[in-house]
Amino acid sequence: MLYSDKVMDHFEHPRNVGEIAEADGVGQVGNPKCGDIMKMYLKIDGDVITDVKFKTFGCGSAIATSSMATEMIKGKTIAEAMTLTNAAVAEALDGLPAHKMHCSVLAEEAIKAALADYYRRKGEEVPAELRLPCEEEEHCCSACH
Numbered sequence: 001m002l003y004s005d006k007v008m009d010h011f012e013h014p015r016n017v018g019e020i021a022e023a024d025g026v027g028q029v030g031n032p033k034c035g036d037i038m039k040m041y042l043k044i045d046g047d048v049i050t051d052v053k054f055k056t057f058g059c060g061s062a063i064a065t066s067s068m069a070t071e072m073i074k075g076k077t078i079a080e081a082m083t084l085t086n087a088a089v090a091e092a093l094d095g096l097p098a099h100k101m102h103c104s105v106l107a108e109e110a111i112k113a114a115l116a117d118y119y120r121r122k123g124e125e126v127p128a129e130l131r132l133p134c135e136e137e138e139h140c141c142s143a144c145h
């Protein structure tokens with residue numbers, strides 16, 4: 001089986017799909033090569049992520065990883081969410097095929113982009129670890145160049 005049961009479950013029944021009208025941070029990342037786009041919405045109270053929703057126009061692995069990533073940061077602090085890596089998300093899904101690992105990078109980057117947006121809206125400096133390669137280059141995703 002190419003994909004784990006967890007990947008298939010999150011692909012077929014993605015959690016936290018949608019958008020948050022009054023979001024405190026919104027981040028969108030995409031990949032110009034495969035055309036996949038992921039948008040992440042965060043509701044933040046104090047320093048806790050109280051709600052998170054996403055929309056992904058993309059492959060099954062991108063949908064499964066965004067779904068799992070939202071589950072992993074919901075109810076967590078900003079500091080905890082910042083340390084979430086695509087490798088941790090893939091591991092929580094019992095792994096992804098090697099050639100699909102790049103899809104999981106979109107989830108990590110979408111969360112970071114949404115957190116960066118949160119800081120920008122507050123008029124605060126964006127922490128260095130939240131700056132994306134797309135802010136320095138014309139590519140909007142570092143995953144599949």
Ligand code: FES
Pocket residue numbers: 031034035036058059060061062102103104106144
């Ligand atoms: Fe582009 Fe999966 S093929 S994110």
